[in-house]
Amino acid sequence: MSIEGRGVQSVEVGGRILAAMVKAGKPLMLRELATLADVAPAQAHAYLVSFRKLELVEQDAASGRYQLGPFALQLGIARLRSFDPLRLAAQAVVEFAEEVGLMVTIAVWGTHGATIVQVQEGSDQVHVNVRTGTVFSITGTATGKVFAAFMPPKIIEAHLAEELRKGARIQGVGASTSRKELEAEVATARRLGYATTESKPVTGINGIAAPVFDYSGQMQLAITLIGPTGVLDIGPKSADAKALLAFTRKLSAQLGYAPHADAEASSDEGAEIVAAPVAKRRRRA
Structure with a gap:
């Protein structure tokens, strides 16, 4: 679906990172995630820090891999409840x-x-x-x-x-x-x-x-x-x-x-x- 109008580029880049995590369906290392989202690892890391603060993303302390966090789950549940x-x-x-x-x-x-x-x-x-x-x-x-x-x-x-x-x-x-x-x-x-x-x-x-x-x-x-x-x-x-x-x-x-x-x-x-x-x-x- 094509949406007209000027958007916020940083939000769209962050969306690509989240979309890459959804598509992968498994925890990812920073470099893997950056490659899938087509962004530089340093840029991906900055976004992931913010996402972690919002609990959209969490990082496993032992492996260092990133996966979707509890707030992402809440968003998904809210979508399902409102959708027919x-x-x-x-x-x-x-x-x-x-x-x-x-x-x-x-x-x-x-x-x-x-x-x-x-x-x-x-x-x-x-x-x-x-x-x-x-x-x-x-x-x-x-x-x-x-x-x-x-x-x-x-x-x-x-x-x-x-x-x-x-x-x-x-x-x-x-x-x-x-x-x-x-x-x-x-x-x-x-x-x-x-x-x-x-x-x-x-x-x-x-x-x-x-x-x-x-x-x-x-x-x-x-x-x-x-x-x-x-x-x-x-x-x-x-x-x-x-x-x-x-x-x-x-x-x-x-x-x-x-x-x-x-x-x-x-x-x-x-x-x-x-x-x-x-x-x-x-x-x-």
Whole structure:
């Protein structure tokens, strides 16, 4: 996000030092920290003295390494208490839908399963019966499969067993498939970081769904792209998949989610996902 106006350079330099500590996720020696923040060690030391006085940073007496202090924790807790994941996502998807030109939905895990709480139309409108309150099946939709992949299994299992028992008689969008098929799709979703459907549950319509996590690593909601098969590319290297993951990872970061570096690297290697702009879509004839 670009913020207009003249700021205070020393505050911004101090922010780079704090950001480097957050990104590292471990105590750092002065020289390591200075390198990560791209400042001279002597300059970093002066900032760290002030930060220690404010208890934003503390220094281990034995090793000399620096780490975030108790006041940094208090700031984080205050942020979390005042932040609503759904409100954050609801505001963000308006711009995202305009950017990608597709329908974007927000779903939470409700009493009856994966439940749509917001539908945002894109410039390329999709004629599907999706509205607030619609429940998506676990096995038959990208949204349901992403919840199956990233929510605790004990939460999903009761709904899944009922869905498989009822089969075609389930109340919700998406025909039920088998547990074996779901297990394979869940494994793929965990590897890629998102779930997909091609030309189902509505013929000619694709879906890509990705999770949003909070500071504790708990999945809070799912963001789903919905579009015609000739428009929405569900491939792992597609611009649509890249854009969706960049969007959900940004939301997760704003909620305090900080995945382990090795897990994040593994996900990136499997999907080769990087933030990328979405090309302007050609309108269908």
